[in-house]
Amino acid sequence: MEWLFWGLAAVCGGLIMLLFKIATAIWWKPLQVKKLFEAQGIRSPPYRILYGNSTDMSRMIDEQTAKSMPLSHDIVPRVFPHLHEWSRIYGQDFIFWFGPQARLVVPHPELIKEILSTKFHNYTKLPGDPLSRQLVGQGLVGLTGEKWAQHRKIINPAFHMDLLKGMIPTIVKSSADMLDEWSKLVLSGASEIDVHKEFRELTADIISRTAFGSNFTEGKEIFDMQAKQMILTAESFSTVYIPGFRFLPNTKNRQRWNLEKNIRRCLNQVIDARKKTAGMEKPGSYGADLLGFMMSKSKEQAGVNAKSKASLSTEEIIDECKTFYFGGHETTSVLLTWTIILLGIHQDWQERGRREVLEVCGRNNYPDADSLVLFKIVGMIINETLRLYPPADGVLRQACAPTKLGRISIPAGTQLELPILAIHHDPALWGNDANDFNPGRFSEGIAKAAKHPMAFMPFGAGPTICVGQNFALLEAKMVLAMILQKFSFVTSPSYTHAPFLLFTLRPQYGAQVILLNSI
Helix, strand or coil: CCHHHHHHHHHHHHHHHHHHHHHHHHHHHHHHHHHHCCCCEEECCCCCCCEHHHHHHHHHHHHHHCCCCCCCCCCCHHCCCCHHHHHHHHCCCEEECCCCCCEEEECHHHHHHHHHHCHHHHHEEECCCCHHHHHHHHHHHCCCHHHHHHHHHHHHHHHCCCHCCCCHHHHHHHHHHHHHHHHHHHHHCCCEEEEEEEEHHHHHHHHHHHHHCCCCHHHHHHHHHHHHHHHHHHHCCCCCCCCHHHHHHCHHHHHHHHHHHHHHHHHHHHHHHHHHHHHCCCCCCCCCCHHHHHHHHHHHHHHHHHCCCCCCCCHHHHHHHHHHHHHHHHHHHHHHHHHHHHHCHHHHHHHHHHHHHHHHHCCCCCCCHHHHCCCCCHHHHHHHHHHCCCCCCEEEEEEEEEEEEEEEEEECCEEEECHHHHHHHCHHHHHHCCCCCCCHHHHHCCCCCCCCHHHEECCHHHHHCCCCCHHHHHHHHHHHHHHHHHHEEEEECCCCEEEEECCCEECCCCEEEEEEEEC
């Protein structure tokens, strides 16, 4: 019986140690962190064991998304109701709790410059939970450290401006096809369209052609599956992930598994087809698009140097494809959507933009690479749209070790939230008209538009700035110029103003505009 006694004692001891570790993680450690920040004058909402403030955050967001708002650009209280409310109560510098983890809100451009640029090695991306990683896998967006640097170095050249300009004919062709359909609608008398749906299809077609050499019809299955995966993944962002939850065979997990399996299957088929085409045409030549560029850097091509840091495995290529399928069309589609909504409201700027396009291109010549540098007003309009309605609402980072951020001492593991949307609407940085649509504020360039050069960062900043920003801006300028060249439009009376977050800042009920005439 002695062995039974010692066995039970070992089990009990193990349980006590486990309970001690759990209590430390969900009670004692948050309490110590809370005291550390309070000693520095930084307060927080009350901490609730295990869930922190995540349930409060979800409740406030649900309350806002259950209703629309007036046609105003003062959207921070709707999109960030928790940050808006807590900053009012606790001051600009405060923490809140995502589960047992402290998250410090950093709304100061000078401190953000440290986090993203001058001292970016002190901070890392938050480790995504297994559910969120399903959307982009181990693509550039989710990578950190040496692996991120390796992928970034390989992919960066694909977004060099000289190469992007070679994609302009493809952008023009896809846009012209869309505008032809709009013309048919106007002639038939059906002049109201949902531009959000239109731009999702357009940018999906463009990224399919420029990145993968296929058209939207061929890539539609992957886009549809990624869209479903995005909705499922978004649900996990407002809740605390429970370890092991992804293995439970519930309905949503089974949906996630099937989507992941089928997305990878489809992308494998695209890659295999490209290999066969390359073999028939010219061995080792995979094409000039993004997929071809990555395949030319594959470990298979590296041969004896297959372990080279300048090469990608097939699985890594698939994950980068997933990233570009998601980000390559999502960012530009919402940028174009909000631009058209804004110009539909602000007719004076719509007309100023149109006059510029007609002066540069005339009525019958499509914009080209030389036109881009001449689109000053078009660029100002796009920048102001990115300021008021940035596709990404913020950036999250985590302190790698105990560090000092300005006057604040931060313990290791503290999460940092950089609220881009709130910063873009801050009157202290942009003036009393911060919530007004005024592209003229960018007339002297981005650096002079606000009181701090880091006040405008729709694509992030520093070494981790979005690799695809040049592609997104080029595409947006080209498409907007072609629309202004051919159509005038107003925001429809049926449009309901309700910006909300689903990874990107979207119109919750669509974006209806009325095409007045084909010019």
